[in-house]
Amino acid sequence: MPGNILKGSNGLRAGWRILIYAALVGAFGYGANKIADVALHGREPDAASPTVGIVTFAVMLFLLFLAAWIMSKIEGRRVGDYGFPWRRASCGQFWQAVAIGLVSLTLLLAVLRVVHAYSLGTPQLHGLEILGYGSLWAVTTILGTMVEEFFYRGYLQFTLTGGIGFWPAAVITSALMAAAHMFNPGWTVLGLCTVGGFGLIACLLLRRTGYLWMPLGLHAAWDWGETYFYGVPDSGQMGNGHLFQGSFHGPAWLTGMPFGVEAGWPNVALFLLWWILFSKWLRAVKYPKSVARAAEGR
Numbered sequence: 001m002p003g004n005i006l007k008g009s010n011g012l013r014a015g016w017r018i019l020i021y022a023a024l025v026g027a028f029g030y031g032a033n034k035i036a037d038v039a040l041h042g043r044e045p046d047a048a049s050p051t052v053g054i055v056t057f058a059v060m061l062f063l064l065f066l067a068a069w070i071m072s073k074i075e076g077r078r079v080g081d082y083g084f085p086w087r088r089a090s091c092g093q094f095w096q097a098v099a100i101g102l103v104s105l106t107l108l109l110a111v112l113r114v115v116h117a118y119s120l121g122t123p124q125l126h127g128l129e130i131l132g133y134g135s136l137w138a139v140t141t142i143l144g145t146m147v148e149e150f151f152y153r154g155y156l157q158f159t160l161t162g163g164i165g166f167w168p169a170a171v172i173t174s175a176l177m178a179a180a181h182m183f184n185p186g187w188t189v190l191g192l193c194t195v196g197g198f199g200l201i202a203c204l205l206l207r208r209t210g211y212l213w214m215p216l217g218l219h220a221a222w223d224w225g226e227t228y229f230y231g232v233p234d235s236g237q238m239g240n241g242h243l244f245q246g247s248f249h250g251p252a253w254l255t256g257m258p259f260g261v262e263a264g265w266p267n268v269a270l271f272l273l274w275w276i277l278f279s280k281w282l283r284a285v286k287y288p289k290s291v292a293r294a295a296e297g298r
Contacts, residue, residue, distance in 0.1 A: 014163030017071065021155055024067035032059055048240045050136035057143035064147065068155045081289075082154045083212035084146075093209055094217040100274075101221030108261060108270055109230060109246070117254050118261075121245035124231065133241035137228035138220075140239075145219040149212050152177045153202055161288055166207060174199025184259070186236040191256065191263030195235070197271050198262075204278055210286030226260065233260040 036045075045052045065079060072079045080086065112118035125133055152173045160169030178196035181187055202215035226234040231242030236259045248255040256264030 012074075014159045017075070017159050018156065020074070021067055021071050021159070024070060025064065028063040028067060029060075032063060046240075048238060050133065050140040050239065050241060053140035053239075054136070054143060057140065057147050060147045061143055061150070064150050064154070068150075071155060082150070082158045083206065084150060084154065085211065091211070091213055093211075094213040097205070097214045097217030098221040101218045102225050104270060104274070105222055105225040105230070105261075108266060109232075111266060112248070112250075112255065112261070115250075115254070117248060117250035119247045119249070121231065121247060123243060124245050125241065125243050129241070130243060134228055134243070137224055137239065137241070141223040141227060142216070142220045145223055146216055148177070149202065149216050149219060152199065153206055153212055153215065157203065157206070158288070166203075166288070170200060170203035170207075174203065181235055184236040186233070186258035186260075188252065188256075188259050188263050190253075190265070190268075191235070191259040194262050194267055194271065197268070201271060201274055201278065204275065205282070207285060207287050208278065208282035210289070222262075233258060235260050235262070 045056070047053075068082050069079050072081070078085070109118050109120075113120070156176075157169055157173050160172060163169075174196045177199045178192045181192055181195045198219070202212075202219065205214045205218070206212055223234050226232050227237075227239040227242065229243050230246045231238075231244045232246040232248070248257050248261075252258075252263075253265050256262055256267060261267060
């Protein structure tokens with residue numbers, strides 16, 4: 001009967017909730033684009049500027065949270081249930097992930113340097129510029145990666161998990177993230193696969209910590225390291241105002257160019273090490289909360 005199509009044992013079915021959420025995000029995004037066109041008089045903003053990135057990502061993040069807030073009222077939940085509870089914003093796991101991301105990227109580039117496939121280059125900034133651009137890019141990358149993490153592994157992952165289970169949902173959200181990167185310049189098949197692979201790693205961290213703060217730290221540190229500190233392509237995109245001007249020499253399978261070092265086979269090995277490390281280190285299942293409570297009760 002029609003009621004069974006719309007509702008299940010937990011209320012409105014997951015598919016309908018995702019459609020409502022997508023409609024909200026689409027409507028808000030359309031309105032924001034129209035406002036931006038009027039404000040910019042039809043000019044394209046400088047996508048390589050960190051200040052433009054801060055404004056753009058801040059607006060996108062606000063709209064995503066607004067849509068999620070509306071859905072939380074419909075579903076009788078808190079927005080924090082979708083992965084970013086603010087009471088956990090200063091948790092140590094975020095900073096642990098930041099350290100792992102920066103150290104991992106540095107070691108990966110060091111390996112490429114040893115085989116003469118990468119050069120650090122000379123400093124491009126001096127004095128207060130180093131602190132200024134470093135801070136701007138830190139805010140930009142945190143906001144940008146927060147948009148990505150919440151879009152793919154926030155409300156969407158949460159709702160799909162309730163409908164089809166966590167790992168089937170993780171495959172879908174990771175595949176969507178990979179497909180979206182086909183709009184980035186210089187993409188390769190291996191590059192898209194590693195983007196999807198990172199999505200699965202982020203889902204593993206979400207599964208084992210219960211929140212998106214650790215995936216955010218890992219993701220933001222990697223992007224900041226590429227875009228600002230080392231001055232190399234980040235998923236095919238370069239930013240203005242980077243500390244060093246890195247360069248690569250050698251075949252694409254090794255360096256990942258022009259998409260980025262994440263599109264090389266050495267990075268595939270790094271991701272496998274990450275998977276093993278996080279699986280051994282974080283053993284308890286904490287997401288979704290219903291699964292965690294069931295595990296504690298056994």
